[in-house]
Structures are given as structure tokens and as C-alpha cells.
Amino acid sequence: MKYLIVLLISFLSCKTEPKTFSDEALQDTFLNLGGNSVTFKSILEAHKGKTVVIDIWASWCGDCIKGMPKVKTLQAAFKDVSYVFLSLDRGEDAWKRGIKKYNVVGDHYYMPNGKKCDFADFVNISWIPRYMVVNKAGEIVVFNVIEANDNKLIEALKK
Template identity: 50%
Template structure:
């Protein structure tokens, strides 16, 4: 009887600890977080997303010092060729705007670029539970997050959500 009771209690515990589903929309705080565009202007995530309403967006959180980010660039560029209709937003975790801009130039990264002044400690980073870069997300034409977490550009879920 003790064994059955223990199994029941453990089952209830593990079922109650089930992982929460990934969010399908950005929080208000994340939408109000600010980024810096290539002209040095401060813009909110909301304004960035609004400028691409009706389009599929691939978000790439990266940094020029990140080995995994750089190693994935050839596959990302191939993806850009295959899905030219997609908007590619690059959100940089570089420590300075100078290194951010130098990285874009050095690696010839095509797309729309923003610098994250708050870095790992910002509202956006907290919202996406950022613990690793690169980090890829897909936002669909309706502004819904279709893919919340991918850490490799070769993740098959990325192509699946770009179709």
C-alpha cells in the first residue's frame, strides 16, 4: 500500500511540474524594450515588428564574438537565398556598438540590424529566457511567435515554420 501511495504522490508531483508552453505573443514589456538601429536611434520592439506587419520574420539574437553564431552564418545565408521573402532581424548582444557594426561588416550579414543596449539583462532577454546565443525565433505574418526557441540555424523547425 505504501508503494502505491508513493507512486501516486510522485505522479501528481511530476504532472503538476509540467513545462509551460512557449508563448505565442510578446509581452507588453518585451514589446516596449528598446533597441538601437544602425542610425543610432532608439526604437521599440513593437515599432520594429509593426514595420514588417504581414511578413514572416526570422529573429536572430547573435554577437560578433559568438563562435556558434559565426559558424552558423553560411547556413543562414543559404536560408536567406531560399526564403528571400522573409524579413531577417538581427539583434546583437555585442558589448559595444562599434564591435556590433564591425561584425556586420566583417561577416557581410544581410538583413535588418539592431543593437541590444540592455544585453543579457534586458526585458526582451528575460522574456525569451535567453540563456544561449545564437537564438532563433520565427514570427508569422499575423505577428504570432511560431517558433520560440532554436539554437542552431540547422534546426528543422526553422524551415518548417518558414514554409
């Protein structure tokens, strides 16, 4: 009986991953490479109807840099997918140097408020790199993986 109660409590306390972004996260602003402020909603709208891999990273992050070859492998295998890179770098110059230095290919945005913004609150960034997948219908199908070769991520891209 004890085990049944523990199992029931565990099941009921599990958080389900969100299927859509909150209004606050969608209205949060990022900077594009031209220095213009854009909402996260407009970033997603630019890729409407496509599967999107979101990579939250920073050029100072050792795990992010070590993971870049896996991202490049993913990009080679899934060429019809859009790749959006959201940077937690400490400054715009470091962000831009990191893109060039590591030859990061995709759409790039800088999070000027870092982890202190509505998007970061919604995503609850606890580790980077952090990968998410948004399907063609605009639903979040992978919310939190830390490896670009994670099976959940790859299976979501195959659909």
C-alpha cells in the same frame, strides 16, 4: 501507477511557449544602425504581414559565426522572409564591425542593455545564436532554436 504519476507531473509541469511578446518586451528599446532608439514593437510593425526570423547573435560568439553560413542558406531558400538581427555585442563599434566583417544581411539592431532588459527577460536568453520565428499574423511560432537549419524553424517558414 508510479509511471503514470511521473508522466502526469511531467506533462503538467511543461511550459508552453508564448504566442505573443509581452507588453514589456514590446516596449523595450534597441538602437538601429543610425544610432536611433526604437522599440521592439516598432521593429515588428516594420515587418507586419511578413514572416520574420529573429536572430539573436554577437560578433564575439563563435557559435554565431559558425552558424552564419546556415543563415545565408536559409536566406537564399526563403527570400520572402524578413531577417531581423538583434546583437548582444559589447559595444556599438564591435556590432557594426561584425555586421560588415561577416556580411550579415538583414535589419540590424543593437541591444544596449544586453541581457539585462525586458526583452531578454521575456526571451530568457540562455544561449546564442538564438532563433525565433514570428508568423504573418504576428504570432511566435518558433520560440527557441539554436541552429538556423533546425527542422522546427524550416517547417515554420514553409507555412
